[in-house]
Amino acid sequence: MILGPNGAGKSVLMRLCHGLLTPVAGRIVWHGARNGDVRRHQAMVFQRPVMLRRSALENVIYGLKLAGKSREECRLRALDVLEVVGLAQHAYRPARVMSGGEQQRLALARAWALGPDVLFLDEPTANLDPSATQDIERIINAIHASGTKIIMTTHNLGQARRLGDEILFMSKGRLMEQTPVDRFFGEPVSSEAAAFIKGEMPWD
């Protein structure tokens, strides 16, 4: 769970790790990485879901086809994943007319279908109401339980406490702290983190 004030560089960090941005200096090394295209075993879901002008099912199949699976394999896997996230009855609806919460669930389904080792989530529930947020959190937990490492950012500290194992706190482009979640909120090491927690939850 990456936390930090606006402009701290959380999104940039995730995009660098995922390979969407090229570092100006330095390298990104993954432990135990298979050489070559690391991105093939990663997936990312953005704050706003980006759906193609086709059905929900076709959107999930699109990602699988790019991974080189056969048409029939893609279809079956896509239907499975839609079932798990609760969108099976919407499989043939055009993706872009679905609600924000449904589209974000679809985005997660599309990413999950690829079976990534790492899943990046950039403020996935920022634009959603509480009930949709709950659905998304449930799905995130399910994906985590299936063995995928989740790296996400959020401004919702409650969510960070609910979902996070380890907090990476960033400020002004630097990594300030790397602490287990309970300790972070109880006794943050850096003063920036203390100020951040106080600022986001002034009633604490």
Added chain:
Amino acid sequence: MDLNIITENWLFLYYVEICMTSFGDAFAAAWALIAGFDGELADIVLLSLKVSLSAVVLATAIGLPLGAAIAVERFPGRQVLIVILNALMGLPPVVVGLLVYLLLSRAGPLGTLGILFTPQAMVIAQAVLITPIIAALSRQTIEDAWREYDEQLRSLGARRLSAAMTLIWDTRFSLLTIVLAGFGRAAAEVGAVMIVGGNIDGVTRVMTTAIALETSKGDLPLALGLGIVLIGLVMLLNALAAVIREMAQRKYG
């Protein structure tokens, strides 16, 4: 004094009535030509449609991939190219006609083809005219979509070419209305086809050039008939574009 005013008014009204009568006659004659599928009118309309349709197909085959490529690639001079492409949209048709004429005339580089004053030349001239329109507008459409889809498509592992194809398919309805606009532009222009076609009766006479000729001869019925058909065509194209946009929005979001 009063009598003069009355007389002047009466003469004026008499004059207007005579104009309206001959105008009315011309209109009636025009409708008769259209309703009766007059041979000459039909031939001219058919040739117009064939020439402009061929031109827009050619222009799309060249302009669409060009627009897509510029939209997704980054290369030095890209901004300059975009500005030039946008400027070329405003090329005066008669100047395009002149340039293609110079190209195809006997003294010109492609003179040996001998296609000046044929429908082929008109197709080429109109294609030159609308390719920048299709390229510039499709570039804008695809680049807007690219900005929205870029990160997600790359995250999913799409390579440049595959992403470009996906974008083209996803923006298909907007691209279709751009093609319709190009067709409308081609069908409505007179300068280019007049110069490279020569407005030869039965060979290179299209709606716009025929209207110009007949009007200058003072022969209104055919000119009016063709004018009505041409306006009808343009309005049909616009209505079609609106219907497409509406249907696409409702069905695909």
